[in-house]
Amino acid sequence: MSDSPILKVRGVSKFFGGLTALNNVDFWVNAGEVVALLGDNGAGKSTLIKCISGVYRPDHGQITFNGHDITGQAPMAIRSLGIETIYQDLALAENLDVGANVFLGKEKKKRLLGLIPVTDDDYMRAEAAKALQKLDIHIPSLRQKLVNLSGGQRQAVAIARAIYWNARLIIMDEPTAALGVPEQRKVLEVIRTLRDQGIPIILISHTMQDVMDVADRMVVMLRGRVAANVPRAEATVDLLVKHIIGAGEMS
Amino acid sequence: MDKSKSTAAVPWYQSRDFWLKFLASSWTYLFLIAIVIFFSLTGRGFFTIRNFSNILVASTLVMMMAVGQTYVIITSGIDLSIAFTVGLASVICATVMRDLALAGTAIEVAIAAGVLSGMLVAIIPGLVNGYLVAWVKVPPFIATLGMYGIVRGASFLLTDGQQVVGGLPVALRDSLSSIGNGSLLYSIPEIGLVFFSRPADLTPLQLRGTDLLLPYPVLIAAIVVLVFGFILGRTQFGRHTYVIGGNEDAAIRAGINVKRHLLIIYCISAFTASIAGILHVFRFTGGSPLAGEQALLSSVAAVVIGGTNLFGGEGRLSGTVVGALIIATLTTGLVILNIDALWQFIIVGVIIIVAVLVGRVQQSLERRQLT
Ligand SMILES: Nc1ncnc2c1ncn2[C@@H]1O[C@H](COP(=O)(O)OP(=O)(O)O)[C@@H](O)[C@H]1O
Ligand SMILES: [Mg+2]
Numbered sequence: 311m312s313d314s315p316i317l318k319v320r321g322v323s324k325f326f327g328g329l330t331a332l333n334n335v336d337f338w339v340n341a342g343e344v345v346a347l348l349g350d351n352g353a354g355k356s357t358l359i360k361c362i363s364g365v366y367r368p369d370h371g372q373i374t375f376n377g378h379d380i381t382g383q384a385p386m387a388i389r390s391l392g393i394e395t396i397y398q399d400l401a402l403a404e405n406l407d408v409g410a411n412v413f414l415g416k417e418k419k420k421r422l423l424g425l426i427p428v429t430d431d432d433y434m435r436a437e438a439a440k441a442l443q444k445l446d447i448h449i450p451s452l453r454q455k456l457v458n459l460s461g462g463q464r465q466a467v468a469i470a471r472a473i474y475w476n477a478r479l480i481i482m483d484e485p486t487a488a489l490g491v492p493e494q495r496k497v498l499e500v501i502r503t504l505r506d507q508g509i510p511i512i513l514i515s516h517t518m519q520d521v522m523d524v525a526d527r528m529v530v531m532l533r534g535r536v537a538a539n540v541p542r543a544e545a546t547v548d549l550l551v552k553h554i555i556g557a558g559e560m561s
Numbered sequence: 562m563d564k565s566k567s568t569a570a571v572p573w574y575q576s577r578d579f580w581l582k583f584l585a586s587s588w589t590y591l592f593l594i595a596i597v598i599f600f601s602l603t604g605r606g607f608f609t610i611r612n613f614s615n616i617l618v619a620s621t622l623v624m625m626m627a628v629g630q631t632y633v634i635i636t637s638g639i640d641l642s643i644a645f646t647v648g649l650a651s652v653i654c655a656t657v658m659r660d661l662a663l664a665g666t667a668i669e670v671a672i673a674a675g676v677l678s679g680m681l682v683a684i685i686p687g688l689v690n691g692y693l694v695a696w697v698k699v700p701p702f703i704a705t706l707g708m709y710g711i712v713r714g715a716s717f718l719l720t721d722g723q724q725v726v727g728g729l730p731v732a733l734r735d736s737l738s739s740i741g742n743g744s745l746l747y748s749i750p751e752i753g754l755v756f757f758s759r760p761a762d763l764t765p766l767q768l769r770g771t772d773l774l775l776p777y778p779v780l781i782a783a784i785v786v787l788v789f790g791f792i793l794g795r796t797q798f799g800r801h802t803y804v805i806g807g808n809e810d811a812a813i814r815a816g817i818n819v820k821r822h823l824l825i826i827y828c829i830s831a832f833t834a835s836i837a838g839i840l841h842v843f844r845f846t847g848g849s850p851l852a853g854e855q856a857l858l859s860s861v862a863a864v865v866i867g868g869t870n871l872f873g874g875e876g877r878l879s880g881t882v883v884g885a886l887i888i889a890t891l892t893t894g895l896v897i898l899n900i901d902a903l904w905q906f907i908i909v910g911v912i913i914i915v916a917v918l919v920g921r922v923q924q925s926l927e928r929r930q931l932t
């Protein structure tokens with residue numbers, strides 16, 4: 311297997327009624343690694359990451375993170391261990407500014423007249439600006455509501471929030487799916503920046519080019535199983551597509 | 562040529578956008594000032610301290626209901642039940658005061674007990690609303706419509722079907738009225754400024770000429786507005802209110818206790834409605850199940866005119882205050898001009914629609930500024 315997996319998924323199965331969404335899945339992520347998770351619609355990608363992030367409880371198997379057994383723990387508990395999941399809908403409050411969103415639910419407070427706790431908006435904006443700078447993202451005005459920002463900028467805010475709270479593993483479910491081409495590039499750049507900073511990432515994507523650009527390893531799922539595990543050096547678009555459509559065994 | 566054209570164009574568009582933005586963000590203030598000027602020029606006796614003091618006192622009913630309503634609407638809810646929570650609080654408050662006073666309890670104690678029990682009982686519909694909305698996931702419109710009927714029925718049961726709770730002893734009524742129709746500061750002819758209460762030995766002429774510079778109901782309403790405006794604008798609780806209104810899912814995933822928060826929001830709505838009911842008891846020295854019925858739509862109108870988005874996530878209490886003042890000014894102004902009060906509904910209806918349209922313009926202006 312590998313040198314130092316920080317996340318290990320062993321023999322995980324998940325059933326929805328009679329449907330087997332995950333069938334005895336083994337999966338791991340090494341320190342500092344970008345792992346792409348590929349597969350046709352309904353292959354089980356989202357179910358797998360939801361088992362990792364605690365949204366679903368696996369029916370069989372075990373998930374460990376940095377040696378802790380996290381199988382079946384609540385989403386908040388798993389987040390507090392440093393696993394941040396960025397879903398397609400981003401879970402941002404678009405009616406508020408960048409600072410408010412980076413600190414969503416964990417607002418920084420100061421005391422007015424040394425007495426009354428109020429939100430420290432200047433501090434939150436400044437910290438958000440720093441986090442965005444780390445990702446090399448520029449946002450015209452930090453006081454803007456998110457609804458006025460582009461899709462890529464919003465994605466960046468979601469990522470900035472994750473790293474600000476010391477994410478030790480970031481999971482992204484199709485981060486580029488809803489974006490135009492220049493925006494997609496920007497998000498891929500952000501992913502590379504994160505990798506250079508040593509933060510491991512699980513990236514679900516349908517776009518082969520994205521995957522070839524940023525991933526260190528590709529894991530292909532097919533009907534709830536892991537069909538292939540391909541290091542970047544051996545990967546070609548052809549090979550990956552074959553695995554995705556289930557013709558991989560022939561090659 | 563091209564260059565000079567573009568540099569000349571930028572300041573022009575910038576300044577136009579600046580003025581548009583200014584208009585969009587402050588048109589309610591300008592509208593309020595405009596109708597005050599209009600009525601002052603056309604209505605006899607409008608531009609007097611006494612009349613302004615009356616408008617402010619009259620606005621407190623809608624204002625108090627609208628404070629809680631603002632919170633509820635920012636979470637993308639609505640609270641219809643306050644139409645009768647006001648009455649429930651007034652009925653409980655007046656009944657407790659009356660019965661205690663008649664039983665020989667000291668007046669101050671009777672008043673304090675009445676106020677407290679009015680507030681406490683009024684919280685019950687708030688708790689039920691919050692529970693239904695947050696836990697049972699009943700849409701706010703339906704949940705609070707149910708409570709609207711229940712609270713109405715309960716209030717009338719408490720009064721044996723009567724529209725008023727009267728029969729308060731004279732001493733109690735005098736005490737209530739000294740607050741409800743009193744002022745922290747009076748201006749009295751030939752005497753000048755007097756604090757706390759009217760001297761007892763005024764001539765009829767002095768009595769008629771007395772102005773209430775700081776009426777107690779207005780002071781109480783101002784305190785409620787300041788406290789809840791501060792909570793909404795500056796505290797974490799306020800911030801979470803906006804988060805829930807903007808994206809409830811995001812709030813849940815960010816670890817905000819959304820259910821508990823909504824429960825508190827509906828209790829705030831019931832609480833500020835109960836203040837309206839208690840003010841009614843002090844002003845009219847009695848209670849009525851119908852004390853707030855007519856003001857429900859006005860309270861929603863005040864919130865919407867004030868710029869709060871009915872879909873949630875946006876709004877300020879300062880806007881609501883202006884909205885409530887516009888409605889109160891219109892009501893009084895039309896009466897003074899002897900125009901059928903029904904026109905008020907039409908004018909308020911038009912302003913509500915304008916408010917929604919201006920909100921949209923404002924959003925597109927914000928967006929355009931970025932590009
Ligand atoms: N909550 C659910 N209830 C029932 N079936 C589900 C649920 N979530 C996913 N499934 C099913 O599990 C299978 C895997 O789905 P999913 O993990 O979403 O696939 P992917 O993300 O790879 O497209 C699909 O057949 C899907 O219909
Ligand atoms: Mg999916």
